[in-house]
Amino acid sequence: MKRPLGGAEVWFKLVLAVLFAGFYVAGLGYPARSRQFPQLVALVSLALVALSLLRDVTRGALGHEIAETGDTELKVVDPAVKRQRRGRVLRAGAIILGSTLLGAVGGFIVTVFVCYLGFAWFFGRRRAFLANAALAAGITAAIYLLFDRVMSVPMLVGAFR
Amino acid sequence: MELLTQAITFVFQWQNLAALLGGTLYGIIVGVLPGLGPSAGMALAVPLVLKWHPATALIFMGSLYKCSNYGGSITAILVNTPGDASNAATILDGYPMCERGMGGVALALSATAAMIGGLIGMACLALLAPALASFALQFGPAEYFLTALLALSLVAAVAHGAVIKGLISGGLGLVLSTIGFDVITGHLRFTFGWTPIEDGVPLIQALVGLFAVTQALCLAESSGAISRIGRLAGSFWEGVVMYFKYPFAIARAAAIGLFVGVLPAVGQSSAGLLAWGEAKRESSHPQTFGRGDPEGVIASETATNACMPGDLVCTIALGIPGSVGAAVFLGVMIVFGVIPGPLVFQEKADVIASLFVALTLTSFLVFVVGMTVARHLAVVTLLPNEIIVPSIVAVSLLGSFAIRNLMADVLISLAFGLLGYVMLRSGFTPIPLLLGLVLGEMVERNYHRALMISGGSYSIFVSSAVAQALIALIVLSLAGPLLGPAWKKFTAGEK
Numbered sequence: 001m002k003r004p005l006g007g008a009e010v011w012f013k014l015v016l017a018v019l020f021a022g023f024y025v026a027g028l029g030y031p032a033r034s035r036q037f038p039q040l041v042a043l044v045s046l047a048l049v050a051l052s053l054l055r056d057v058t059r060g061a062l063g064h065e066i067a068e069t070g071d072t073e074l075k076v077v078d079p080a081v082k083r084q085r086r087g088r089v090l091r092a093g094a095i096i097l098g099s100t101l102l103g104a105v106g107g108f109i110v111t112v113f114v115c116y117l118g119f120a121w122f123f124g125r126r127r128a129f130l131a132n133a134a135l136a137a138g139i140t141a142a143i144y145l146l147f148d149r150v151m152s153v154p155m156l157v158g159a160f161r
Numbered sequence: 162m163e164l165l166t167q168a169i170t171f172v173f174q175w176q177n178l179a180a181l182l183g184g185t186l187y188g189i190i191v192g193v194l195p196g197l198g199p200s201a202g203m204a205l206a207v208p209l210v211l212k213w214h215p216a217t218a219l220i221f222m223g224s225l226y227k228c229s230n231y232g233g234s235i236t237a238i239l240v241n242t243p244g245d246a247s248n249a250a251t252i253l254d255g256y257p258m259c260e261r262g263m264g265g266v267a268l269a270l271s272a273t274a275a276m277i278g279g280l281i282g283m284a285c286l287a288l289l290a291p292a293l294a295s296f297a298l299q300f301g302p303a304e305y306f307l308t309a310l311l312a313l314s315l316v317a318a319v320a321h322g323a324v325i326k327g328l329i330s331g332g333l334g335l336v337l338s339t340i341g342f343d344v345i346t347g348h349l350r351f352t353f354g355w356t357p358i359e360d361g362v363p364l365i366q367a368l369v370g371l372f373a374v375t376q377a378l379c380l381a382e383s384s385g386a387i388s389r390i391g392r393l394a395g396s397f398w399e400g401v402v403m404y405f406k407y408p409f410a411i412a413r414a415a416a417i418g419l420f421v422g423v424l425p426a427v428g429q430s431s432a433g434l435l436a437w438g439e440a441k442r443e444s445s446h447p448q449t450f451g452r453g454d455p456e457g458v459i460a461s462e463t464a465t466n467a468c469m470p471g472d473l474v475c476t477i478a479l480g481i482p483g484s485v486g487a488a489v490f491l492g493v494m495i496v497f498g499v500i501p502g503p504l505v506f507q508e509k510a511d512v513i514a515s516l517f518v519a520l521t522l523t524s525f526l527v528f529v530v531g532m533t534v535a536r537h538l539a540v541v542t543l544l545p546n547e548i549i550v551p552s553i554v555a556v557s558l559l560g561s562f563a564i565r566n567l568m569a570d571v572l573i574s575l576a577f578g579l580l581g582y583v584m585l586r587s588g589f590t591p592i593p594l595l596l597g598l599v600l601g602e603m604v605e606r607n608y609h610r611a612l613m614i615s616g617g618s619y620s621i622f623v624s625s626a627v628a629q630a631l632i633a634l635i636v637l638s639l640a641g642p643l644l645g646p647a648w649k650k651f652t653a654g655e656k
Contacts, residue, residue: 008583008586008587009587009588011587012583012584012587012589013329013587016329016333019333019336020332020333020336023336023339023351026351027350027351030343030348030350031346031348033343033345033346033609034343034345034346034348034350035350036609037339037604037605037608037609038336038339038350038351041332041335041336041339042332042336044332045328045329045332045333045335045336048325048328048329048332049329051325052325052326052329055325085382085383088381088382088383089378089381089382089582091381092377092378092381092550093378093579096374096377096554096575097575100558100568100571100572100575103568103571104568108558108559108562111555111558111571112555112559115551115554115555116551116555118551119547119548119550119551120547120551123381123384123546123547123550124545124547132547135548136551139552139555143555143556143559147559147563153559153562153563153566154566155559157566
């Protein structure tokens with residue numbers, strides 16, 4: 001089935017094209033032998049991206065890709081479901097990023113605890129939050145014992161190194 | 162024969178059996194934790210074994226190295242996150258089997274493949290080691306370059322069927338692999354002053370991001386559990402019986418694994434993917450691959466486990482490791498005075514023989530552990546996503562952090578996680594990218610070496626029979642997905 005061109009696939013290919021072009025241009029400042037391989041790969045990859053975009057435009061290959069790529073955004077899904085999925089992913093991403101940044105300050109143990117707590121609050125049942133929080137504390141303690149005490153990974157040391 | 166008897170007697174001493182068991186269990190645990198892998202696991206264990214007898218220490222490390230692959234296959238199957246690059250192929254069919262509630266069967270296939278693939282690898286090694294080593298020596302820089310390209314083209318062509326997207330993904334991996342110090346000139350490239358990537362994009366951290374973080378984001382999209390049918394279908398023993406129904410697939414995968422294993426510096430990551438691609442190509446129902454076909458798991462896991470003995474031979478006999486884990490093992494050998502090279506099989510024959518006997522026993526031990534413990538792990542697929550997702554994130558990012566104790570590594574993993582998620586949602590698969598990252602340095606190094614040998618002439622890439630055969634295979638692998646439907650149309654028209 002043919003669809004108007006657009007969406008994540010095309011934007012991603014355009015970003016890739018810029019990235020490959022960027023690698024090629026950035027390599028110009030290096031010695032000849034150092035830049036030869038990355039520029040060759042970047043050029044070939046850029047050509048492939050251009051070919052892929054051309055196929056999408058001229059042959060309506062988007063319908064063909066839907067059948068091949070499995071569960072991706074290219075599948076025709078209900079817009080409401082799509083919005084809900086995006087919302088959940090954004091929330092998950094925010095929890096992961098936030099807990100990581102907190103861990104940078106307070107140590108990785110903070111990351112582990114905040115991550116569990118965040119998912120328990122935003123994705124779990126609110127009524128079971130206390131139970132989930134207790135579970136989060138227990139798992140954090142177990143991870144601390146395994147990684148910090150046994151494997152000597154510094155989980156209480158914070159700030160960027 | 163006397164050497165073998167002595168080796169068996171030595172291995173069955175209680176301290177060596179304990180080292181064998183300890184290495185097996187520790188290796189599986191290390192393999193299960195995404196981001197740790199055999200290299201980090203061995204590095205963490207070195208202080209523990211420093212005061213041991215060299216043979217005992219190598220038995221522990223060898224078991225650890227061997228079993229970490231099986232541990233990695235557990236997470237590859239259950240949560241779509243390979244424990245190491247060598248398990249990347251297993252997720253193609255292992256995880257879809259889990260989604261269908263057949264996680265127990267998939268784990269059984271993996272455990273049985275670990276035993277059978279390992280035994281085949283060790284048996285062939287014992288019989289064919291001299292011939293295999295001399296075959297490997299025929300490979301020059303041009304042949305290594307083409308072998309790596311073959312691995313990339315096979316993966317690009319068979320993973321999800323979109324050839325051009327697969328090649329683009331592989332190209333992205335190759336380009337990213339050029340970040341850091343140039344392997345030939347030592348010039349610093351594309352770092353823009355950021356120190357954590359001066360040694361290149363850290364592979365384990367990228368793997369953690371591309372698979373663990375990406376998978377966490379995908380699971381977060383919906384509530385529920387990994388198993389979409391809400392229950393476990395199929396038992397462990399069903400998987401064991403199912404494994405032996407594919408004798409040709411097993412033999413083919415083992416042969417591919419051995420071939421890749423004896424090639425210095427190629428590594429287990431290529432073995433699994435090459436075997437998976439070949440199994441799909443030869444199958445009468447290729448459309449089921451990538452959707453939970455047991456043959457896919459059988460091919461990838463058998464090849465990876467058969468590859469390891471050959472990988473060890475090249476590491477021990479030639480001093481050229483085929484993977485990061487083998488490189489760490491090489492370092493451990495040197496620490497204990499077992500200097501790799503052609504003479505090691507004479508000067509340290511007793512140590513090497515004990516190691517090989519121990520690794521053969523490990524093959525059985527892995528199956529026993531899989532049968533008793535690992536199969537119960539399949540219940541993980543029934544846990545709700547709000548528990549699984551933070552578990553994956555916490556443990557895998559911790560694995561990233563644990564390697565260099567740098568928060569920058571965690572940020573690298575997060576960046577690759579975002580990249581992997583966007584790739585999946587754009588119809589790209591991240592597996593060729595990972596392979597490009599893994600093989601990039603080897604591809605570039607051999608590309609430049611080949612040109613240096615030939616004085617800049619590209620004819621070196623087509624001069625030998627081996628090189629010509631490899632080029633033919635590359636063309637076939639890329640043209641196959643395009644020609645296949647056309648051929649079927651042609652023959653259907655004839656009928």
